[in-house]
Amino acid sequence: MTQGKRYVILGLVVLVMGAARLPLEQGLSVELSEKGLVPPKLKIDTGDKLGQTFSAVSLGGLRTLVATFFNIRAFSYFTEQKWSEVAETYNIIVDLAPHTRYYWDSGSWHQSYNAASYYLYQSNLPAMRRKLAWKESILTGRNFLERGIRNNPNDPILRQSLGYLLADPNKILAFGDTGKAFEESYEAYWSAVQTGKARGFAKRAALYSLARVPGREEEALELALEIRSEMPVLPPPTVLGLLYSLRYFADPNQSVLELVDDVFPTREIGYEVLGNVWLRSRDRFPVHGSAKALVLLENHFDIPEAQSILRRELALPMDPNDYF
Amino acid sequence: MNPLLMINAFTAHLGRISVIARHAFTQLVRMKVFYFLAFFAIILIGSNFFNLPQHEGPEAAGVNILRSIKSWSLGAMTLFSVVLSIVATALLLPKDVEDRTLYTILAKPVPRIDYLAGKLLGVLLLIFVSLLVMDLLMTGILQVRTNMVLSKQMAMAEARGWSVSDIAGLKADILAQGPTFSLQGAVLAVFLRATVIASMSLLISTFSSSTLFTTIVSFLIYFCGHFQADARAIYLSSEVGTDVGWVSQAIALLVSLILPDFQLFNVIDSVIEGQLMPLVIFGKLILVGLFYFSFYLIASWFVFAKKEF
Amino acid sequence: MTDSSPAVEIRHLVKDFKTSFKRQPLRAVDDVSIRIMPGEVYGLIGPNGSGKSTTMKALLGLVAPTSGECAIFGKDSLKVDSRDEVGFLPENPYFYKHLSGEETLNFYGKLCGIRGTKLRDRVNELLKLVDLEDASHRRIGGYSKGMLQRIGLAQALIQEPRLVILDEPTAGVDPVGSREIRDLIFKLKEQGITVFLCSHLLEQVQEVCDTVGIIFRGRMIKEGNLDDLIAIEDQTELVVKDASPELVAEIAALIGRDGAAELVRTGKPRTTLERLFLRETRDQKNSESNILK
Numbered sequence: 001m002t003q004g005k006r007y008v009i010l011g012l013v014v015l016v017m018g019a020a021r022l023p024l025e026q027g028l029s030v031e032l033s034e035k036g037l038v039p040p041k042l043k044i045d046t047g048d049k050l051g052q053t054f055s056a057v058s059l060g061g062l063r064t065l066v067a068t069f070f071n072i073r074a075f076s077y078f079t080e081q082k083w084s085e086v087a088e089t090y091n092i093i094v095d096l097a098p099h100t101r102y103y104w105d106s107g108s109w110h111q112s113y114n115a116a117s118y119y120l121y122q123s124n125l126p127a128m129r130r131k132l133a134w135k136e137s138i139l140t141g142r143n144f145l146e147r148g149i150r151n152n153p154n155d156p157i158l159r160q161s162l163g164y165l166l167a168d169p170n171k172i173l174a175f176g177d178t179g180k181a182f183e184e185s186y187e188a189y190w191s192a193v194q195t196g197k198a199r200g201f202a203k204r205a206a207l208y209s210l211a212r213v214p215g216r217e218e219e220a221l222e223l224a225l226e227i228r229s230e231m232p233v234l235p236p237p238t239v240l241g242l243l244y245s246l247r248y249f250a251d252p253n254q255s256v257l258e259l260v261d262d263v264f265p266t267r268e269i270g271y272e273v274l275g276n277v278w279l280r281s282r283d284r285f286p287v288h289g290s291a292k293a294l295v296l297l298e299n300h301f302d303i304p305e306a307q308s309i310l311r312r313e314l315a316l317p318m319d320p321n322d323y324f
Numbered sequence: 325m326n327p328l329l330m331i332n333a334f335t336a337h338l339g340r341i342s343v344i345a346r347h348a349f350t351q352l353v354r355m356k357v358f359y360f361l362a363f364f365a366i367i368l369i370g371s372n373f374f375n376l377p378q379h380e381g382p383e384a385a386g387v388n389i390l391r392s393i394k395s396w397s398l399g400a401m402t403l404f405s406v407v408l409s410i411v412a413t414a415l416l417l418p419k420d421v422e423d424r425t426l427y428t429i430l431a432k433p434v435p436r437i438d439y440l441a442g443k444l445l446g447v448l449l450l451i452f453v454s455l456l457v458m459d460l461l462m463t464g465i466l467q468v469r470t471n472m473v474l475s476k477q478m479a480m481a482e483a484r485g486w487s488v489s490d491i492a493g494l495k496a497d498i499l500a501q502g503p504t505f506s507l508q509g510a511v512l513a514v515f516l517r518a519t520v521i522a523s524m525s526l527l528i529s530t531f532s533s534s535t536l537f538t539t540i541v542s543f544l545i546y547f548c549g550h551f552q553a554d555a556r557a558i559y560l561s562s563e564v565g566t567d568v569g570w571v572s573q574a575i576a577l578l579v580s581l582i583l584p585d586f587q588l589f590n591v592i593d594s595v596i597e598g599q600l601m602p603l604v605i606f607g608k609l610i611l612v613g614l615f616y617f618s619f620y621l622i623a624s625w626f627v628f629a630k631k632e633f
Numbered sequence: 634m635t636d637s638s639p640a641v642e643i644r645h646l647v648k649d650f651k652t653s654f655k656r657q658p659l660r661a662v663d664d665v666s667i668r669i670m671p672g673e674v675y676g677l678i679g680p681n682g683s684g685k686s687t688t689m690k691a692l693l694g695l696v697a698p699t700s701g702e703c704a705i706f707g708k709d710s711l712k713v714d715s716r717d718e719v720g721f722l723p724e725n726p727y728f729y730k731h732l733s734g735e736e737t738l739n740f741y742g743k744l745c746g747i748r749g750t751k752l753r754d755r756v757n758e759l760l761k762l763v764d765l766e767d768a769s770h771r772r773i774g775g776y777s778k779g780m781l782q783r784i785g786l787a788q789a790l791i792q793e794p795r796l797v798i799l800d801e802p803t804a805g806v807d808p809v810g811s812r813e814i815r816d817l818i819f820k821l822k823e824q825g826i827t828v829f830l831c832s833h834l835l836e837q838v839q840e841v842c843d844t845v846g847i848i849f850r851g852r853m854i855k856e857g858n859l860d861d862l863i864a865i866e867d868q869t870e871l872v873v874k875d876a877s878p879e880l881v882a883e884i885a886a887l888i889g890r891d892g893a894a895e896l897v898r899t900g901k902p903r904t905t906l907e908r909l910f911l912r913e914t915r916d917q918k919n920s921e922s923n924i925l926k
Contacts, residue, residue: 006630007531010623017619018581022556025585028608029553037594037605038587041554064596065399068392099597102388199494200487336746343743347729354731423727428788431693431721431798432744435713632696 039063039098063096067103070096074110081122083115087140094148101155104148112141112165116174138174141165159192160202167209169282178284183216185209203227204239211242212284221246237273240264241285244274248289256293257300271297281314340434344442349449352412361454364400365461368393390469390501394596397462401514402592404458405451406546409522412447414538417529426633437625444526444621451518459511463503470502500598509606510595516613517589521546523620524584530627548579549586555579584616638707640796640827641669641692646701648687661687663851664701669829669844671795674822676842676859677831684851685831686724689800692829693721705796720789724800726781730774734765734784737773738791745792759787763817779810786817797821799830803837808910815841836907839863872902 032038074089090107097103115137119130145162152158165171166185175181189206192198207227211220224243228235244263248254264270274290274297277283294309305311420426429439477498481491525542532538559576588609595601646665649658662684669675677685690696692703694710708715728737738756742748747755760766763783768776776784782802789797802818803811818841821828832838838845839859846856855862873880881899888896 003627003630006627010626013623013626015581021615022580025588025612026556026560028588028612029556029585032588032591032605035602035605037599037601038590039593062395062399062402062596063590063593064391065395068395071388097593097597099594099599100391102391197493200490339746339748340744343740347740351729351731423729424723424725425727425729427690427693427695427723428721428726428728428741428785429744430695431716431719431723431789432741432792433713433716434744630697633690 036099039096064100067093067097067100071103074107078110078114081118083111083118083137086110086115087144090144094144094151098151101148101152101157104145104152104158105161108141108144108148108161108165110141111144112138112171116141116171135174138165138171142175154195154197156192156195156198156202159188159195160198160205163188163192163202163205163209167205167212169284179212179214182209182212182284186213204236207242208238208285211246211286217246217249217286221250234265237269237276238285240269241273241277244270244293245277245286245288245290249286252289256289257296259289260293260297267297267300271301275309278309279312279314337435337438340438341442341445344429344434344439345445345449348416348443348446352447352450357408357412357450358454360404361457364404364458367400368397368461368465387473387498387501390466390473390498391596391598393462393466393469394507397458397466398510398514398592398596401455401458401462401511402517405455405514405518406521408451408454409447409518410525410539410542410546412450413444413522413525414529414542415535416443416447417526418533418535418538421533421633430633436629437621440526440530440624440628441621444522444617447522448519451522452515455511455515455518459508463507466503466507470498474498500600504600506595506599506601509601510592512606513589513592513609516609517586519613520584520586520616520620523617523624527620527624527627530624530631545583546586549583552580552583552585553587555583556585588612639668640671640673640706641667641675641829642702642704642707643667643688643692644702646688646691646703647699648684648691648696649699661851662691665848665851665853667846667853667856669827671827672822672825673844674818674828674842675830676838676845677829677848678833678835678838678845679831679848680833683848685833685848686800688848689721689798689829689831693719693798717792718795720792720794720797722782722785722789722797722799722802724804726785728773728781728784728788731772733770733772734776734780735760735769737784738787741788742791747792755791755793759790762790762820763787764813777810779806779813782806782810782814783817786814790821794826796827796829799828801832801834802830803832803834808907809914811837812907812911836905868897 029038033040070089070093074086074093077083077085077089087107087110090103090110093103094100094107116134119125119134119137123130123133125133142162142165145158145165148158149155149162163185166175166181166188172178172181175184186206186209189198189202189209192202193206203223204227207220207223210216210223213220220242224239224246227239228243231239234240240263244259247259247263248256260267260270260274264273270293274293277285278287278290278294281287291310298305298308417426420429430436474495477494478491481494486494521542524545525538528541528545529535529538532541555576559573559580591601591605591609644666646662647660648662649660651658665684665688667675667677667688677688679685687696691698692705692710694712694715697711703710705715706718708717729740732740735756738759739752742752742755757766760769763786765780765783765787768780773781773784786797786799786802789799799818803814806814815837818828818830828841830838830842842859844857845859845862847854871884885896885899888894
C-alpha cells in the first residue's frame with residue numbers, strides 16, 4: 001500500500017471517527033453548559049472590542065485572565081473619571097466572567113455611586129445635563145445589577161446590593177416613584193433571603209424597605225413581629241421604631257404611652273429612638289404616632305419646650321433640584 | 325495464545341516504551357525548558373507582595389486577589405502546556421531523523437508503535453511534572469493568601485457583631501475562592517487538553533518532516549478547535565432548517581468532523597469563578613482525553629509504520 | 634554444529650524512489666541478490682550513489698522493497714523480530730550528545746530488553762572491547778570521529794547479535810582509528826559473528842573481507858571470494874628475506890630454464906604508506922612516553 005493510499009485511508013478514518021464522536025461531544029457540551037460549568041458563548045461584538053490578540057487568548061485560554069486585565073484597565077479609567085469607558089469596560093468584563101459577583105457589584109457601584117457623585121459635585125457641564133447624567137448613571141448601575149442577578153440567580157449579595165441601592169435616600173429620586181422604589185427594594189432583599197444564603201441583616205433590610213411602601217403596613221408589621229420574635233436579645237433601634245409606628249398605625253386608638261412601654265425596654269430608649277427617626281426625615285421612615293409619643297415623653301422627662309425635638313428643623317428629603 | 329507469553333510481550337513493550345519515554349524526557353529537560361518554571365515561580369511569589377490596582381470594598385477585601393492568583397497561574401499553565409505540547413512533540417521525530425539516531429533505534433527489535441508511544445509519553449511526562457510543580461506553587465501561595473484574607477475578614481465580621489451563621493457563611497465563601505479540589509481538577513483539565521494537543525501534534529509530525537510546518541499546523545488546529553463547537557452548532561441547527569447556505573453547512577460539517585472540541589475544557593474558567601466541579605464531569609473529560617490520545621497515537625502509527633527513511 | 638542456512642538472504646531486490654510526479658522513478662537497486670553465510674565477512678563496494686546504503690536499509694526494514702525479499706537468519710526483514718539478531722552501525726551516526734558513552738550503551742541495551750547486572754556486565758565488556766573505558770563517562774558530544782565509530786560499533790553489539798551490518802565504518806576516520814576498527818572486525822570474525830559491511834575505501838575492504846560484491850548503479854556487476862577475485866591468475870609471488878644477490882641470480886636462472894614460466898620482476902617489495910604512517914606514529918608515541926617516564 002503506497003503512502004499516498006495510506007493518507008487517504010487516514011483521512012477517511014478521521015472523518016468517520018469525527019462522525020462517531022460528534023453526538024457524544026455534543027451531549028457533553030450541552031451538559032456542561034446546562035450545569036453552568038462552561039461559560040456562555042461570547043457575544044460577537046465583544047470579540048471585536050477585545051481585539052484580535054485578546055480574543056485568541058480568551059477563546060484558547062482563560063477568559064477570566066483577560067477579565068482580570070480589563071479590570072485593571074477599568075480601574076485606571078475610574079481614577080481618570082472616564083465613566084463611559086468604565087461602563088463599556090465592565091460590559092466586556094462581565095461578558096468574559098459572568099459568574100464573578102465582584103465584577104457586577106463593583107461595576108454597578110462605579111456607575112450608581114462614583115459616577116453619580118461626580119456629576120453631582122464635580123462636573124463642569126451645565127446643570128440640566130448634569131442632572132440628566134446623574135440620573136442616567138444611577139439607572140445604568142441599577143440595570144447592571146439586575147443583569148448580574150439574572151446571570152447569577154443564586155447569589156444573595158447582588159440582590160442585597162440592589163435592595164440597598166433602591167432604598168438609598170440619596171438615589172431614590174432617580175427612580176421616579178419612591179413608593180415603587182421601596183417596594184422593589186423590598187422584593188430584592190426578600191429574594192436574597194429566599195436564596196437561603198443571605199446574611200442575617202437581609203431580612204431586616206427587607207423590613208425597612210417594606211415599611212416605607214405606602215399601603216403595605218400590615219405586611220410590614222407581620223414581618224417586624226416575626227423578626228422581633230427571632231431576636232431574643234434587644235433588636236436594633238430601627239426595628240423597635242418601626243414596631244412602634246406600625247403597631248400605632250394598626251390601631252391608632254390605643255394608649256400611646258402603653259405602646260411605648262410595651263415596645264421599648266425603657267422610656268429613655270423610646271424617646272431617643274423615636275426622636276432620631278423623627279429627625280432623620282430624609283430616610284422617609286414611617287412616623288405614625290411619633291409626634292404624640294414625643295410630646296408625652298417630653299412631658300414625662302420634664303424637657304422644656306424650647307428644647308423639644310419637634311421644634312428642630314427637619315432636613316428636607318433631598319431634591320435633585322437642590323443641586324442642579 | 326498463551327497468556328504468559330502475552331504478559332511477557334506486554335511487559336517487554338512497556339519496558340521499551342518507558343526507556344524511550346524517560347529518554348525523551350531528559351532530552352527535553354536538557355533543552356532548558358524548566359527555566360520557565362523558575363520564571364513562573366518568581367512571578368507568582370512576587371504577585372503575593374504586589375497588589376493589583378483595583379477597588380475593594382471592605383467585604384470583598386482580598387478575595388479578588390485570590391481570583392487573580394488563580395487566573396494568572398492557570399493562564400501561565402495553559403500557555404506553557406500548549407506551547408510545550410506542540411513544539412516539543414513537533415521536534416522529536418524530525419530531530420531523530422536528522423541525527424540518524426532513528427536508524428539505530430529502529431535497527432533494534434523495537435516496534436514502531438513503541439517508539440511513537442515512548443516519545444509521546446515522554447512529552448506528557450514533562451508537561452505533567454511541570455504542571456505539578458506549578459500547581460504546588462499556586463496552591464501554596466493561594467493557601468497563604470486565603471488564610472490572610474480569612475483572618476482579616478473574620479476579624480472584621482466579629483468586630484461588626486455578625487451572627488455565627490453569617491460568619492460561617494462568609495468563611496465558606498472565602499474558602500471556596502481558595503484552593504479547592506475543583507481547582508486541582510482545573511489543573512487536570514489543563515493537562516488533559518495538553519494531552520490532546522500533543523497527540524495531535526505527533527500525528528502531524530509523522531507526515532511532515534519539518535518541525536516548523538508541524539508547529540504551525542498544530543497551532544492552527546488548536547486555535548480552530550475552539551470554534552469546532554460553534555461549527556457543530558451551525559451544522560446541527562442547519563438540519564432543523566434554519567437559513568444556512570449549503571457551502572457554510574459543508575464547511576461546518578468538515579470542521580466538526582476533523583477538529584477536536586477544545587471548548588469542552590473551558591471548565592477551567594468556571595472553576596476560577598468559584599464553581600464546583602462534580603467528579604462525574606472530570607471522569608468524562610478524562611475519557612475524552614484518553615480517546616483522543618489513543619486515536620491519534622494509533623493514527624500516527626498507521627502513517628509511521630510504513631514510512632521510509 | 635554447522636549452520637547451513639544463510640545469515641543474510643536478499644533475493645532479487647528492486648527499489649524505486651519517486652523523485653517527482655513527472656519524471657520516471659529512480660531505480661536505486663536493480664535486481665540485487667546477495668547471500669551471506671554465517672561467519673563470513675562480506676564487503677559490498679561501489680561508488681557513491683550505487684545503492685549500497687539502500688540495500689542495507691532494505692535488509693533492516695527501514696525501507697520497503699518495491700519487489701524482492703530480504704531475510705535475516707530466515708526472518709523477513711519487514712518484521713520486527715528479524716532485528717533480534719542484528720546490530721547496525723549507520724553512516725556518520727550521531728548519538729544523543731547529552732549522554733555519556735556508558736549511558737548510550739545502557740539506553741540501547743534497555744531497548745533490547747537487557748537489564749540489571751547483565752546489562753552492566755555487557756556494557757563493561759563492550760567498552761573494553763572497543764577500548765573506550767577511559768572515555769565512557771564523557772559526553773558523546775566530546776567524542777572524536779573514531780571514538781564515535783567505536784561507540785557505534787559497541788552499540789551495534791549490545792544484544793550479542795549474530796550479524797553486524799556496518800555502513801562505511803571507516804569513513805572519515807584517521808589511519809590509527811581505522812586500523813583499530815579493522816582489528817575489531819577481525820575480533821568479531823574470530824567470535825563467529827557474521828559481518829556485512831559496505832564501503833568505498835577499497836584498500837581497507839581488501840584487508841578484512843572474505844567475500845566481496847561490486848555494485849554499480851544499482852546492479853551487482855561482480856561477486857565472489859576476495860582472494861579468487863583479486864589474485865592475478867597467472868602470476869606467483871615469492872618473497873624472500875636476506876637473499877644474497879647470488880641467490881637471486883640463481884633463482885632467475887632457474888626460472889629461465891623452465892620453458893613456460895617467465896620472470897616478471899625482482900626488487901624490493903613495497904610496504905604501504907599506511908603501514909609506514911602507523912609505524913612512525915607508534916614509534917613517536919612510544920619515544921614520547923619514554924621521555925615522560
